[in-house]
Each structure stands twice: as structure tokens, then as C-alpha cells.
Amino acid sequence: MFTGNTDVFVAGGGPAGLAAAIAAAQRGLSVAVADWARPPIDKACGEGIMPDGLLALRNLGIDLATLGAVPFEGIRFVDAAGETHARFPQGIGFGMRRADLHRVLVEKAESLGIHLAWGTRVEAIRQGEAIVAGQPIRARYIVCADGQNSALRPMAGLNTGKVYRRRYGFRNHYRLRRWSPFVEVHWADCGQMYVTPVGVEDLCVVFISSDKHVRLEDALPAFPELHRRLAGQPLSGKTAGGVSVTRKLNTVVAGNIALLGDSSGSADAITGDGLSLVFQQATALADAMLAGDLAAYQATHRRISRMPRNMGELMLVMDDHPWIRRRIFRGFTQSPRMFGKLLAMHTQTISPLQLGVNDCLSFGWSILRA
Ligand SMILES: Cc1cc2nc3c(=O)[nH]c(=O)nc-3n(C[C@H](O)[C@H](O)[C@H](O)COP(=O)(O)OP(=O)(O)OC[C@H]3O[C@@H](n4cnc5c(N)ncnc54)[C@H](O)[C@@H]3O)c2cc1C
Numbered sequence: 001m002f003t004g005n006t007d008v009f010v011a012g013g014g015p016a017g018l019a020a021a022i023a024a025a026q027r028g029l030s031v032a033v034a035d036w037a038r039p040p041i042d043k044a045c046g047e048g049i050m051p052d053g054l055l056a057l058r059n060l061g062i063d064l065a066t067l068g069a070v071p072f073e074g075i076r077f078v079d080a081a082g083e084t085h086a087r088f089p090q091g092i093g094f095g096m097r098r099a100d101l102h103r104v105l106v107e108k109a110e111s112l113g114i115h116l117a118w119g120t121r122v123e124a125i126r127q128g129e130a131i132v133a134g135q136p137i138r139a140r141y142i143v144c145a146d147g148q149n150s151a152l153r154p155m156a157g158l159n160t161g162k163v164y165r166r167r168y169g170f171r172n173h174y175r176l177r178r179w180s181p182f183v184e185v186h187w188a189d190c191g192q193m194y195v196t197p198v199g200v201e202d203l204c205v206v207f208i209s210s211d212k213h214v215r216l217e218d219a220l221p222a223f224p225e226l227h228r229r230l231a232g233q234p235l236s237g238k239t240a241g242g243v244s245v246t247r248k249l250n251t252v253v254a255g256n257i258a259l260l261g262d263s264s265g266s267a268d269a270i271t272g273d274g275l276s277l278v279f280q281q282a283t284a285l286a287d288a289m290l291a292g293d294l295a296a297y298q299a300t301h302r303r304i305s306r307m308p309r310n311m312g313e314l315m316l317v318m319d320d321h322p323w324i325r326r327r328i329f330r331g332f333t334q335s336p337r338m339f340g341k342l343l344a345m346h347t348q349t350i351s352p353l354q355l356g357v358n359d360c361l362s363f364g365w366s367i368l369r370a
Contacts, residue, residue: 006032006115008289009130009139011122011152014041016261016278017145018105022060023286025112032115032139034122034132039106040099044171044242046272047098047204048072048183048196051091051347053276056283060108067104069094070197075272075343076182077332078225079325084332085182086340089349093183095196095204097173097237101275125152127255141289142257148245150263158259161249165316167191168212169244169269173237174203174230183272187329188222189322190214192270195226202236208244208269210319244269246312252301253294258285265305267312270319271346280304311346335359 008024010017013035021031035041049057054064065071072093076085096104109116117132124131125142144152153159178197185194191209193216198204205226207216216239220227246268252259259265261278281301288297318325332339338359344350 012145019282044240056279081326081329082333267308273308
């Protein structure tokens with residue numbers, strides 16, 4: 001393991017940690033990363049990256065279009081009460097297996113000469129120092145990118161905030177061709193199932209629910225269209241499970257320590273925004289470290305987290321109250337433009353103010369009549 005001094009030490013080499021390391025190295029800072037796992041690191045994930053996340057990745061010099069990722073044009077919502085879909089107003093999304101994405105990030109980090117220590121636990125952090133596999137490392141900045149259950153967050157005094165919701169996700173890969181140009185999100189009373197194309201004959205399917213005891217295969221009959229397409233089809237690769245947490249922290253910076261990625265708070269996984277946020281945060285953090293102004297990172301972090309969190313809250317209301325969900329779906333069917341506008345807002349192509357009074361009124365009216 002690297003010992004000595006570095007400008008930036010990153011605890012956790014998942015997507016957030018590696019993206020921040022890459023962005024910092026590209027700005028001329030010396031960087032070391034430690035992760036207790038070994039690459040390629042897999043994780044339960046929907047494996048879709050939204051257009052704004054791809055833009056942030058391209059700014060890191062990574063173009064997934066040239067690296068075997070699979071494009072999707074927008075989002076389709078399906079429920080017993082109806083279906084609606086919309087294309088992204090700008091750009092496209094990409095699906096890529098999580099382990100492949102990790103491989104791409106590791107290769108980029110290696111090409112920049114970043115010190116990478118795999119199979120190495122970060123035991124403690126404090127201002128200016130991390131204890132890594134028993135050895136001290138001095139660093140001007142410490143970045144905690146150690147995920148949802150961050151053990152380092154409390155050591156930085158940054159554990160104040162609130163957990164609003166925990167849900168449980170299960171991922172399978174099916175050896176099947178895509179049937180749709182969209183990422184599909186299917187809704188039922190037991191939760192949501194969403195499908196992302198990640199290869200020519202490779203579909204990532206995630207079931208997410210508030211009930212930790214229901215598994216994807218058990219829930220499948222509640223989603224008639226998916227049941228018809230997926231039941232009995234061959235799986236490829238391992239099933240994985242994970243917890244999706246809606247968490248908001250009061251602050252993500254203490255002195256020269258910054259939280260990043262899921263350790264810095266998160267919206268529900270159904271938003272599909274986790275990775276996009278991570279890549280945007282990484283760039284903002286690297287800019288702030290270069291400028292010596294982590295307060296700027298705190299401000300940008302707050303701004304870019306707002307929309308995913310609001311969208312996550314709306315979708316959790318739809319999850320909690322089937323009758324509201326059914327009305328909203330009927331509203332979407334009658335005012336299909338509204339779903340397109342909400343998607344544009346979600347991907348930050350338009351601001352909430354640009355939703356338009358007429359569209360909002362006609363959508364509200366169709367929900368009331370539904
Ligand atoms: C079910 C589910 C579905 C999802 N679907 C999507 C989706 O479709 N699209 C999307 O964009 N996002 C999705 N997300 C969210 C996305 O997976 C996360 O936002 C993303 O993984 C966050 O990356 P991270 O690097 O912050 O954390 P992680 O990926 O958790 O990485 C943290 C890293 O830190 C390491 N680590 C932890 N502690 C230590 C330590 N003490 N020492 C050394 N290393 C340590 C771990 O080994 C790990 O590699 C989903 C999440 C879930 C749970």
C-alpha cells in the first residue's frame with residue numbers, strides 16, 4: 001500500500017471514489033484510493049445511467065458509447081391502470097453491467113497513475129490523516145466514498161441527518177434480447193420491477209420493495225407483462241441484493257474531509273439517479289479541492305441532490321398509495337405530454353418553472369377526473 005503524503009486520499013473505490021480520484025488527478029492533484037474489495041466490484045444495481053450522468057462521465061474522459069454500453073432512449077412506466085413513455089429531450093441513457101463499469105473506471109484511474117490499493121481496509125480518518133491497513137497516510141483532503149453504510153462518516157462528525165426510508169432491491173440478469181428502446185419501470189402494489197438492457201442478450205432486472213422478504217421470482221406474477229416475458233427464462237450471472245436508502249444529511253463537509261456518493265446521502269433507487277449524481281458530485285468535489293474551497297462543493301452537492309430527492313419522494317408516494325398511483329397513471333394516459341415534461345425535469349433539461357401552467361392544470365384535472 002502507498003504510504004506517505006498525497007493531496008487527496010479517497011476511502012472507497014466504488015463508482016464515486018474512482019470518479020473523484022480521476023477528476024482530481026486530471027486537475028493535477030496526487031491521489032491515492034483504498035478499497036477493501038477487489039475489482040471488478042459488482043453490486044445490486046439497475047445498471048442504467050441517465051443522460052446527465054453520461055455527460056459528467058464524458059467530462060472525466062470516459063465515453064461509454066465506445067465501450068460496449070447499450071443505449072436507451074427514455075423511460076416507460078407500466079401499471080395495471082395504464083402505460084406511458086417518453087424519450088429524453090436531450091441525449092440518451094446507457095446500460096452497462098456494474099462490474100464492467102467498474103472495470104472501465106479502474107482502467108482510467110490506472111492510466112492516470114493514481115495509487116490504487118485493493119483488498120485494503122480504511123480503518124479510521126481524521127483531519128489530514130487516514131489509517132489504512134494499520135499505516136498512517138497524510139493527505140490534504142480526505143474523501144469518504146465508502147457507500148451507504150459508511151463507517152467513516154461518524155468519524156468525520158458528519159452523521160447528522162435523517163433516514164426517511166429503506167427499501168430492498170434484488171437483481172437478476174436474464175439472457176434475453178431487449179423488446180423496448182426504453183428502460184421500463186413496472187409498478188404493482190408490492191413494489192416496482194425495472195428492466196435495463198445491458199448487452200445484446202443481457203437484461204438487468206431489479207425488483208425493489210418495502211418488504212424485505214419478497215424475492216424477484218415470487219413477485220413476478222404481480223407484473224403480468226414481465227411475468228409473460230421473463231418467467232422460466234435463463235439467468236446469466238449471480239443474483240444480488242442491496243438496500244436502497246433515502247437519506248438526507250445536514251452537511252457533507254467538515255474541514256478538509258468530504259463525503260461523496262451514497263455515503264453523502266441518497267435518493268431511492270427507483271429514481272435511477274444514483275450513478276448520475278455520483279459522477280456529477282465527483283467533478284464538483286475535484287473543482288472545490290483544486291480551488292481550496294470545500295464550501296463550494298457543499299453548495300453544489302445540495303443543489304444537484306434536490307431534484308432526485310423530490311422525484312424519489314413523489315415515487316414513494318405512488319408506492320405507498322396504490323389509489324394515488326392509479327390516478328396518476330390515468331392522468332399520464334390522458335396527458336402524455338406531462339410524463340415527457342416530468343422526465344425532462346428529472347434529467348434537469350427543464351426547470352420546475354418550465355413545466356407550464358396549462359399542462360399542470362390539465363394534468364391535475366385528469367387526475368381528479370380519473
Ligand atoms: C437495488 C439498487 C438499484 C439501483 N439502481 C440504480 C440504477 O439503475 N442507476 C443508478 O444510477 N443507480 C442505481 N442505484 C444506486 C447506485 O448503485 C449507487 O448510488 C452507487 O453504487 C453509489 O456508489 P458509491 O461509490 O457511493 O458506493 P458503493 O458502490 O457502495 O461503493 C463504496 C465502496 O467503498 C468500499 N468500502 C466501504 N467501506 C470501506 C472501508 N472501510 N475501507 C475500504 N473500502 C471500503 C466498498 O467496498 C465499495 O467498493 C441502485 C442502488 C440499489 C441499492
